[in-house]
C-alpha cells in the first residue's frame with residue numbers, strides 16, 4: 001500500500017519482532033486497534049521461532065495466535081531489501097521491535113525497504129536514548145548507525161516516520177550484566193557521577209504508549225516522541241532502593257574516564273560501549289513532565305513502584 005492510496009489512519013499494521021519489547025507492543029496495539037474499524041495486526045517472526053521447542057517461544061507464539069495476530073514468516077538478515085519492500089507493500093504501517101539482535105545492518109536495511117515500498121508510515125526500532133543529543137562518534141557506535149537511519153528518513157517526504165524515545169528499559173537497570181545495580185551486594189554503581197540522570201520506562205509502558213502514539217489524533221508525523229516512566233539520578237536510585245527495601249545501599253561511582261579506559265581495553269565489548277556512552281550523561285535523560293505520557297495524563301510505572309512490585313519481599 002503506497003502513500004497515495006493511504007487514508008491517513010494506521011490500519012494494516014506489521015510489527016517486526018516479538019521479544020521483550022515486541023510482545024508488549026503487540027498486546028497493546030491489538031487492544032487499541034479493536035477501536036479502529038477494518039484494522040489488522042501482523043507480526044514478522046523467524047521460522048526458527050515458529051518451530052522452536054523453547055517453552056517461552058511456544059508460549060509467545062500461542063499468545064500471538066490467541067490475540068488474533070497474523071503471523072508472517074521472515075528473517076531480516078536473510079531477506080534482501082527488495083524482499084522486505086515487497087512484504088511491506090501489504091501494509092500502511094510498520095513498527096520495528098527487533099533490537100540489535102538482528103545485526104548492525106538491519107536498521108538501515110529495514111528503513112531502505114520501507115522507503116522502497118513507499119510505506120506510508122514507519123516506526124523504526126529506536127526505542128532508547130536520544131541519539132541526536134548524543135551525536136556521532138560516541139563510545140557506542142550503534143548510535144551512529146541509528147543516526148544514519150534518522151538522516152535517511154529525514155531526507156525524504158514519502159514515508160512518514162515516528163521515533164519513540166523511551167530511555168532504558170527499567171528492568172535493565174537491575175540486570176546483572178548491565179552493571180548498574182549489584183543487588184546481592186546492596187550496591188548501586190553510578191555511571192558517570194552520582195548526579196548523572198537516566199530516563200527509564202518499563203517495556204509494558206512502552207507497549208501501551210506506542211499504541212497511544214500510533215493511533216493518536218491528529219496523527220503524529222515525522223516527530224520524535226519522548227516518553228518516560230521515571231527520570232532519576234543514580235543517587236536517587238540508591239535512595240529509592242534503601243527506602244523501599246529497607247536496607248542500606250552503597251553508592252559507587254564509575255567515572256566516564258574510567259569507563260572509557262575499560263572500553264579501550266576491550267573495544268568490541270557491547271556492554272562497555274553502553275556503559276561509557278551512558279556515563280557521558282548526554283541524551284540519556286529528559287524531564288518526565290515534558291513527555292507524551294505526562295502531556296496526555298497517561299500514568300506510567302515509576303522506579304519506586306517497580307522496585308516495590310519486583311524486588312521487595
Ligand SMILES: NC(=O)c1ccc[n+]([C@@H]2O[C@H](COP(=O)([O-])OP(=O)(O)OC[C@H]3O[C@@H](n4cnc5c(N)ncnc54)[C@H](OP(=O)(O)O)[C@@H]3O)[C@@H](O)[C@H]2O)c1
Nearest residue numbers: 017018019020021049075076077098099102125167168169
Ligand atoms: N533502552 C533499553 O534499555 C533497551 C534494552 C534492550 C532493548 N532495547 C531496545 O528494544 C528493542 C528490542 O529489544 P528486545 O529487548 O525486545 O529484543 P529481544 O527480546 O532480543 O527481541 C528481539 C526480537 O527480534 C527478533 N529477531 C531477531 N533477529 C531477527 C531477524 N534476523 N529477523 C527477524 N526477527 C529477528 C527476535 O526473534 P527470535 O525470537 O526469532 O530471536 C525477537 O522477537 C530495540 O529497539 C532495543 O534497542 C532497549
